[in-house]
Amino acid sequence: MTGSLVLPESFYARDVVEVARDLIGCKLLNEGVGGVIVETEAYDSDDPACHASRGMTGRNRAMFGPPGRAYVYFSYGMHHLLNIVCRPEGCPAAVLIRALEPTDGIEAMRSRRKPATAPEQLCSGPGKVARALGIDLSHYGLPVFDGHLTFLSRQDDWHNPEILATPRIGISAGTRRKWRYCAAGSRFLSRSLAAKGAVK
DNA sequence: CCTGCGATTTGCT
DNA sequence: GCAAATCGCAGGC
Structure with missing residues (x-):
C-alpha cells in the first residue's frame, strides 16, 4: 500500500492508446471498493467504433470535455459502462474499463451482484465492473482525482506488467486495430486470451 | 416520425 | 448456444 498516488489530470491528457496501456496494473476504487485494472480498450476520435466519431450528442458530450472525467453510458437498456476521458479538451477519446482483479470491498461487490460470485x-x-462498483449515470462527467471515484498508480507486483494487445470486443467497425489491452496471464479477464491475435 | 441496433449480461428454449 | 431486457441515437421514410 506504500507509494500509491492518485493519477493526475496530466496522466489522461495524452494519446489514448498510451493511457489504455498504462492503466493496466493501476487500481480503480469507488468509495473504497474496487481492484486492479487488468483489461482496457482505447477509443479515439477518428475511430469509427468511438461514440464521438460522428460529433457531439447529449450522451457523449463528456468525451469532448477535459481529461480525467468519467464517461458513463447506458447500453442495451440495462448496463452501465465506465470510461475515462483522455486527450486534451476538445479531442474526444476515452478508455473503456473492461475488467478488474477485485482487491477492496469484495463483499460489497458481491452484495451488488450475486451472493456467491467467484472473485x-x-x-x-x-x-x-460498473455494477460491482455501484457506478451509474450519477457519476457522469465526475473528475477522478479525489472524492468517490479514484484511480491509483501501479503498486506492489504491478510496476511493470506484461501487456498483450488484441482486437476490441463487441464492435463491428474498426476491428483491425488491436486496441484492447490485457494483463498477460490474468484470471480476471472478460474472455480468455487464448483467442487469436494477441500480440505484445 | 419510426425503426434498428449497439463498446452486454444472464438465464434457459 | 441463443434470446431477452429496453435506452439513446442515427438514418431512412
Missing part, C-alpha cells in the same frame, strides 16, 4: 467473475466485463 474471477465479479468484474470480468465492462457491465460487471
